[in-house]
């Protein structure tokens with residue numbers, strides 16, 4: 001597999017009049033990876049994606065997709081599937097007609113029935129767009145992005161408004177695309193989806209990258225937490241802990257050793273550790289840390 005980046009962004013700036021929405025953003029997306037661009041509302045994710053998609057001009061900086069300018073639509077567009085946050089389908093067309101039309105525009109080859117199947121829309125093939133629910137419209141957006149199995153798929157908040165079964169089905173379809181070698185760029189506010197699936201993550205806030213790395217690289221910057229309660233009259237545990245509402249909280253960069261130590265003490269002292277929980281840092285915590293700093 002080629003190691004040339006699928007997307008290269010260098011010092012990208014996006015402005016809306018006087019407002020500086022994206023500030024000197026630089027990152028690369030490698031072939032076959034799932035890269036998640038995460039951030040606060042208004043951080044500049046969609047603005048950045050719009051430049052990558054060729055829908056918006058940069059104020060300055062360089063963006064390359066498959067080594068080309070996104071403005072080179074004839075070369076880039078057939079290789080890229082895009083699921084926008086909101087797309088404008090004609091309300092009078094049926095689902096089948098919409099998928100067929102968009103499929104023709106992509107210039108990729110596919111079978112409309114296959115695409116309806118992977119998008120969970122087979123039973124709605126004859127329904128007009130105006131009669132679809134919000135979640136079904138989202139599935140139609142997804143269908144247009146994956147038509148023809150493009151090499152690069154950009155998913156802008158793909159699971160917003162989808163029920164849990166539709167989410168699972170969508171991620172199943174994304175997994176299959178990845179098995180076939182597609183590169184995925186994702187934005188989402190469901191951080192657990194990124195935590196579970198992303199190879200690398202860029203965390204944006206107010207137009208800038210605050211962190212970039214794998215989930216492990218991002219989460220190991222913060223301590224893990226052990227929390228528990230003790231029965232009345234129990235001795236003081238041999239750990240440095242804060243107490244809220246009777247519960248002990250231990251922050252640690254050495255989860256295994258500290259947990260082993262605590263469990264050993266509880267065993268020796270015959271103490272029951274109630275409501276014991278121990279877990280690594282979640283992406284939510286990293287996110288809160290950067291947005292509150």
Ligand SMILES: Nc1ncnc2c1ncn2[C@@H]1O[C@H](COP(=O)(O)OP(=O)(O)OP(=O)(O)O)[C@@H](O)[C@H]1O
Pocket residue numbers: 016019021039040041042043044045046047048
């Ligand atoms: N057409 C526009 N004109 C003026 N300002 C805009 C325009 N589009 C976006 N902005 C502003 O640029 C900033 C970045 O918006 P953008 O949509 O890129 O953020 P985002 O990270 O995708 O946010 P969200 O998570 O809320 O979708 C926001 O402050 C937004 O208000």
